[in-house]
Structure formats: structure tokens, C-alpha cells
Amino acid sequence: MQKSTNSDTSVETLHPTRQGAGAVQMRIKNANSHHSRLSQSKSMILTDVGKVTEPMVEKEGYLQKAKIADGGKKLRKNWSTSWIVLSSRKIEFYKESKQQALSNMKTGHKPESVDLCGAYIEWAKEKSSRKNVFQITTVSGNEFLLQSDIDFIILDWFNAIKNAIDRLPKDPSSPSRNLELFKIQRSSSTELLSHYDSDIKEQKPENRKSLMFRLHHSASDTSDKNRVKSRLKKFITRRPSLKTLQEKGLIKDQIFGSHLHTVCERENSTVPRFVKQCIEAVEKRGLDVDGIYRVSGNLATIQKLRFIVNQEEKLNLDDSQWEDIHVVTGALKMFFRELPEPLFPYSFFERFVEAIKKQDNNTRIETIKSLVQKLPPPNRDTMKVLFGHLTKIVAKASKNLMSTQSLGIVFGPTLLRAENETGNMAVHMVYQNQIAELMLSEYSEIFGLEED
Helix, strand or coil, X not given: CXXXXXXXXXXXXECCCCCCCCCEEEEECCCCCCCCCXXXXXXXXXXXXXXXXXXXXXXXXXXXXXXXXXXXXXXXXXXXEEEEEEEXXXXXXXXXXXXXXXXXXXXXXXXXXXXXXXXXXXXXXXXCCCCCEEEEECCCXXXXXXXXXXXXXXXXXXXXXXXXXXXXXXXXXXXXXXXHHHHHHHCCCHHHHHHCHHHHHHCCHHHHHHHHHHHHHHHHHHHXXXXXXXXXXXXXXXXXXXXXXHHCCCCCCCCCCCCHHHHHHHHCCCCCHHHHHHHHHHHHHCCCCCCXXXXXXXXXXXXXXXXXXHCCCCCCCCCHHHCCHHHHHHHHHHHHHCCCCCCCCHHHHHHHHHHHHCCCHHHHHHHHHHHHHHXXXXXXXXXXXXXXXXXXXXXXHHHHCCCHHHHHHHHHHHHXXXXXXXXXXXXXXXXXXHHHHHHHHCHHHHHCCCCC
């Protein structure tokens, strides 16, 4: 070690072991004060050509990382493994090991860097179901979660990063103060603003002017939001009712989502026209199709068909755009699923469940037959047409692979459900399927004595 002195400074030249040949470490001591021996020291690494490189690495290794906010904007949490390098002032995240990362840096790939000056670190158990998670929040509004399953590793990282943050300046002009300003800017709470009022008065004129601009901008945003809310409220209170719009012909009566009896009354029938059209199309070209009613059709095309039906446009299911028979079956199932009250009315649900629970099969069939006969005409007639159609599906089970049980699973929860699911939904589902299966297997017995 060599030492040279003058009246103001002393320079020590050291030969470090970690930085390799040609690098020296300089320590500059301030000796201006006669009353204090406090020193301000700066460390830097000088290369052979005299350029300043990155500060000395304090810690590095693999951790799980998730960025959950960028500039105050919340992000979707997405965990990934990162090689993390901690230096005196910042953290760098690499996607691979240090050697590979350095190689990529030569080709222009730069790591994500986090400035620790003014940052805040805390344990964040509520932010993730994983164990050993802590969060770093920066003055710019970025938030990172770091995690490891090994307790001593994550604790070591937490302490190392916290120590690095604690060593950085904490004066009012430091980034830690800016973090408070960032929080004020993002908040519209008058209580929070009044809390910082005294701090504003104590700041320098130029700092106070900048902060007042931010607060005014935030208050302006709040005023705009209140104005928009007021206008929306007036619009909603003055808007015409659905009945008025329907009377003026601006909104047409819907097929999907309307009560079954409403649709039937409008069409002067006891079975909706759309149900008949779908059944006719399936029986014409879908009885032999593998997985008919079980396989889902393209949802976008089904919604398109739904829109056309609701607009009362002329429907031709033989059109090429409906050539996929699963679109037709999907639309038919959607129609029954969107009924405000299912095909088996809510008031009959418990009675059908009690009937299917009966041990004697003949008693079970007779009870269900009696219940069917008591249903409103639109429900009873639509049920008869639908289950009559499904018996034709079962008759082709060797080709379409749809048995009575398979169709019961598909249609049970769609046609029969409780108004308030307060009990065991799994148990209800079993009964729903069993009722649908019985309606199929005993169709002729249940509906045979009814007049067409």
C-alpha cells in the first residue's frame, strides 16, 4: 500500500484481490474540518483506461420474482426465476445466470434495473399464497415481489437489500421524499392532502411550487370525475323505460332471455318456433354426429345466431354459415339455459326431486307423470317436443355415442334447477340428471296418454 498526502486530502492506493490486475481502489478523505474527524468517503473502481464501472456487487443469486406494478399501474402477477445482482445502490434482474447475462449485455441486451434510493422493503404475506415473500416499492411506483422456499436464503436477501436501502441518503431532497410525493399525487383523499399541508409550507419555494402543481392536478381530476358522475346520474334518471322503448319499436322483444310463456304468447303457440327449427335441423343432419349435444360449437357463431333470432330476422338453419350442427345444438341449449325460469318451473323443483327419490319405480313414474300433467301448457308441450326429440338421439346411440345417461348429464342442470341453491349443489345435480334420464327412458309412459 502506498500513501501520499497534501494539505487537503490523503490518497491511499490499495491492491484489491477481487477486481483483478490493473484495478485500484481510491479512498478520498475530507480533512477540511478542524473540529471533526468525520469523513466522507467515495469508492469507485478504476480500470486501466480510467473509466468508472459498476459499483461492487454485494450479493447475487437466483430468486423467484414477480413485478406487480409499473409506475403505479397494477400488473398481473407472473412469477419467474431471475438471477438477481445486488450492488450498493441498485438491483438488477437477469433472465439467466451471470455469465450468460454478461454475454448478452455485449450484444445489447440490458437487464431490468431497480434504483434502491428511497425504496421501501417489507414482508408481504398477503400479496401471495407462497411463503417467504417480500416486496420492494420504488419511488417511481414500481413494485416487485421476491420469494424463495428456503427460509435462510430469503431472510439473507431481505437483510442485504434492507441494509443497502438504509445506507442510502434519507434527506428531504432524496428519492425517499419523492415516494411520499408520488403517493400524494396518486391519491384524491382530502384527508391525506391536509396531512401533508404542513410539510408543503416548510419546503423550499421551488419544491413547494412543484408539489402544489401536482396537488392542483389531482384535485382537477377529482372535480372532472364528480362532473361526469353528475351527468350520468341525470341521464339515468331521465332515460326512457324498457316498456316505452318497446312500445316505440326501438327495442324488439327478445327470444333469448324471455320467459317461455311470453315467447309462446307472442307467437300464439305453446312451443317456441326457434326450438322447433333447431330440432328439425338436428333430426335432418345431426342424429348420427358423434357427441351431438355434448360437443360445444363455436361460441362466436352461436352468439351470431342468437343475435339474428333476437332481431326477428328470417332464420334459415340450412344456410352454409350454420353448417356446423354443434352451433345449432349450442344455441338450443343456450336458449333453455337463459330462460329466467327453467323449463321445469321453480315451484315444481322440490316435487320432482321428491318423486325421483321414491324407491318403487312404478310409483316414481306415476308421480312424475302426474307432475308433468300439472305443468303450464308451454312448459308441458315444449318438454314433450324436446324429450321426444332426445329419444331419437338415444335411438342412434351406436353412432352418435350419446346414451340416456349422457343426455341426462347434458340437459339435467339446464332444464331443472332450484331457485335458491342453498343446499348441496352436488346432490341436486345427481337428482337433476336422474330426472332427465327417467323422462327419456320412460318417455312413452309419461307422455303417451297426452293428446298432441
